[in-house]
Amino acid sequence: IAERAEVATGTIYLYFENKENLLARIIENTWRKISDTIEKIESDKANTAAEKLSSIITETILLFSNNSDLVKVFAGDEQHITRIGTFTACSEQRSRALSTGERIIRKGQRVGTIEKALDAEVVKELIFGGLRHILVQWAELGDKAKIDAISATVSSVILNGVIFRKKGS
Numbered sequence: 001i002a003e004r005a006e007v008a009t010g011t012i013y014l015y016f017e018n019k020e021n022l023l024a025r026i027i028e029n030t031w032r033k034i035s036d037t038i039e040k041i042e043s044d045k046a047n048t049a050a051e052k053l054s055s056i057i058t059e060t061i062l063l064f065s066n067n068s069d070l071v072k073v074f075a076g077d078e079q080h081i082t083r084i085g086t087f088t089a090c091s092e093q094r095s096r097a098l099s100t101g102e103r104i105i106r107k108g109q110r111v112g113t114i115e116k117a118l119d120a121e122v123v124k125e126l127i128f129g130g131l132r133h134i135l136v137q138w139a140e141l142g143d144k145a146k147i148d149a150i151s152a153t154v155s156s157v158i159l160n161g162v163i164f165r166k167k168g169s
Contacts, residue, residue: 023073024090030074031093034060038100049108054155056101057131061151064135071139075132098124127158 001022002009016022041047041055064071102124108114114123134150 026070026073028089028093030063030070031090031097033063035093035097035100037063038097038104042100042104048113049104049111050113050159052104053101053108053127054159056104057127057155057158058151060131061135061147061154064139065147068139068142071135075136075139098128101127130154130158 002012005012012022016025037059038056041052041059044052044055047055064074102120105114105118105120105123109116109118109120131154134154138147138150
């Protein structure tokens with residue numbers, strides 16, 4: 001990070017007590033961006049719940065699409081940071097994002113655009129867990145060209161399922 005910022009390593013430690021504090025701030029800021037984006041999507045009254053979920057998937061992938069290193073830090077170090085328990089801001093931002101996603105799902109269930117029999121919490125975890133997994137795989141493979149196709153596929157699977165149904169059946 002210091003090298004990329006073109007500063008001495010010691011300069012970083014003027015602002016952050018240790019590596020965990022630095023990583024926690026990166027993760028917290030990333031979750032904050034995701035939360036802000038999801039809340040903005042939620043507030044759009046013109047879109048259905050399905051359209052909002054598709055936008056969440058697209059916007060989340062877009063957030064990471066130019067920075068595979070951020071994916072690696074975010075996915076790899078978040079569990080460690082939250083496990084040591086001193087960085088509640090990360091957990092709060094994560095909870096904020098996931099709660100908003102779950103509200104969108106539940107509203108879609110109430111108005112009949114999302115299957116009512118589905119457990120909204122499981123759907124939420126499936127979407128965000130699936131996104132995390134797909135992003136990690138993409139970051140490790142380093143194939144930027146596929147990110148748009150990944151986004152479209154994830155949205156299609158979440159919104160349409162994987163079973164092909166003939167019209168009228």
